[in-house]
Amino acid sequence: MSAGPDLFSASVDMNRFAPLAERMRPRTPDEFIGQGHLLGPGAPLRQLMERRSIVSSLFWGPPGVGKTTLARMLASSVDAEFVILSAVSDGIPRIREVVAEAELQRNRYSRRTVLFVDEIHRWAKNVQEQALPHVESGLLVLLGATTENVSFEVRPALVSRCRVFQLKELTLADIQTAITRALTDEKRGLGSRKLTIGEEALTLLARGGAGDVRKALGALELAANLTGDGEEITVATAREAVGTSLSRHDKDGDEHFDLLRALQKSCRGSNAQGAIFWAAKLLQTGDVVSLWRRLKVIAVEDVGMAMPEAITIVRACEEGFHSVGMPEGRLFVAHAVVTLATAKKSNRAYQAMNAALEALEQHPNLGPPMHLRNAPTELMKELGHGKGYQVPWNSPGHYVPGQTYLPPPLERAVFYRPSKEGYEAEVHERMTQWWREDKGAKGGE
Secondary structure, X not given: OOOOOOOOOHHHHHOOOOOXXXXXXXXXXHHOOOOHHHHOOOOHHHHHHHOOOOOOEEEEOOOOOOHHHHHHHHHHOOOEEEEEEEOOOOOHHHHHHHHXXXXXXXXXXXXXXXXXXXXXXXXXXXXXXXHHHHHHHOOEEEEEEEOOOHHHHOOHHHHOOOEEEEOOOOOHHHHHHHHHHHHHOOOOOOHHHOOEEOHHHHHHHHHHOOOOHHHHHHHHHHHHHOOOOOOEEOHHHHHHHHOOOOOOOOOOXXXXXXXXXXXXXXHHOOOHHHHHHHHHHHHHHOOHHHHHHHHHHHHHHHHHHHOOOHHHHHHHHHHHHHHHOOOOHHHHHHHHHHHHHHOOOOOHHHHHHHHHHHHHHHOXXXXXXXXXXXXXXXXXXXXXXXXXXXXXXXXXXXXXXXOOOOOHHHOOOOOOOOOOOOOHHHHHHHHHHHHHHHHHHOOOO
């Protein structure tokens, strides 16, 4: 397979001043670490490269797994002009310049133009719209890289014209392979320094990368700079290079919401082990506001009426967390999480609200029945406001059989159906009795 135009710049690869991660950037599919589902034999991206074909594509995945490298590699497999745009700083005027140059390349040299946009989720929507017709016409082949879910952050019209390739998180073994390769590569890596590393230090550097090759190689480069030629990178040096940043997390990113979903689904599934683990990871990120907000949602959405006091417990734990502070504050998180995970569950109140909202869509203009309305004036009394209303306090069990509380089209509607879980079992029994009394009051209808 012809390499096509060299987008990897040999001068950069050989420049000893370039960061190690840049020097070690893979140049061929065989050098690539991980992503076998895209680059393995017969995999889609490998086929495109071998056939010297290219289509507009979006590369979506965590940081440091090779999105930009894959985009460059795909572009280098064809004879095309390669243009890089900044999603943050390049606006519509720059797009117009790129379009004019692309037309020149096509008309004069019969060459295609590949437009690469890193962090494409940050691309302003009006700029995306400006580029869209030129991607659609084929004048521009768009390659974009993003850590965010393309379904939410990129214009649907643009996504529909691109092939989406999702990159997977790298394993610990993948990161260890990248570190070992960089240590032994004499041309682009650190091989000429004859450094060695033990298994424990290697694992520490790999874990410090948190799935990000770029970050792991940065830590390796720092560790190497703290170690003499021909010496061993020790555990202490590796720990110093890694520092305290052991977890990659962007609280505004898709990964952040995945953690919150994992916490909620673990609680919903009554799995205390998973719930406490994901809560600990969220606590580690420092975003306690989102953590407590989600725990309150779980209390009312998933535990609900099976344990109505759950929301009170969570709020008390939240107050305790803020009054005590860390590290003891983690105990309040644990108490709230374990309570929610092990509690009986019911989402019937949640379902009831959804059902009521659906009914409102069908009957948006319904008002309260006349007997539920107040009659502060004589005219309103004459019009029937409040007529026939019976106060429950004056009836046995504080319930008035047969009295309706919904407007005529919805009189028989049932939104809330209690389960037989926890406290809600008592509610179920009471409502069943009330239903029997209503039926009797209406003559057994």
